[in-house]
Amino acid sequence: MELPTWVWIGVVLIVLAVPLLLIFWPATPAAVKEARELECIERTGVIRTVVSDPERGLLLGRVAVVLQPVSRKSGLVAIDGELFLARPVSPMRPVPRGERVHVSAFSGATLLVARRASMLL
Numbered sequence: 001m002e003l004p005t006w007v008w009i010g011v012v013l014i015v016l017a018v019p020l021l022l023i024f025w026p027a028t029p030a031a032v033k034e035a036r037e038l039e040c041i042e043r044t045g046v047i048r049t050v051v052s053d054p055e056r057g058l059l060l061g062r063v064a065v066v067l068q069p070v071s072r073k074s075g076l077v078a079i080d081g082e083l084f085l086a087r088p089v090s091p092m093r094p095v096p097r098g099e100r101v102h103v104s105a106f107s108g109a110t111l112l113v114a115r116r117a118s119m120l121l
Contacts, residue, residue, distance in 0.1 A: 056106055059079065059103050059106075059111065060103055060104070060105075061102060061103060062079050062102070062103045063079075063100050063101070063102060063103075063116070064077035064078060064079045064084070064086065064100065064101050064102075064103060064111065064113060065077060065078045065079075065098070065099075065100055066086075066095050066096065066097055066098060066099045066100070066101060067083070067097060068097065069094040069095060069096055069097060070086050070087065070088055070094060070095040070101065070113060071087075071088070071094040071095075072087060072088065072091065073087075074087070075087055075088075075094075075095070075113075077101065077111060077113060079103070084109070084110070084111045085109065085110045085111070086101070086110060086111045086112070086113050087107065087110055087111075087112055087113070088112070088113060088114070089104045089105060089112045089113065089114045090114070092115065095113070095115060099115075100116055101113040101114060101115055101116060102114050102115075102116055
């Protein structure tokens, strides 16, 4: 029994679509969250200049995404779509854009960040 042409066309489309979906689909939910954070930041462009005491406790230990390289003089990170000025906790080479860092301490409203331990290995 021979299959109709429309069935063969459907099979070919499915065979071509599956590899394309696997290639272009976001790898993890974290990638989707990071893309949303960056989109929100590009839209608003607001940088936090005040961090209250209760917020400090909530931000310590959080993971931030580096938006502008973090060096001794400057840096910009995002946590849940909010922008914060950042500097490294200890002297280190600049942290490049897109890398993730941990919030370790504060200096005024500036976050002091450290490279994630898993990146040092």
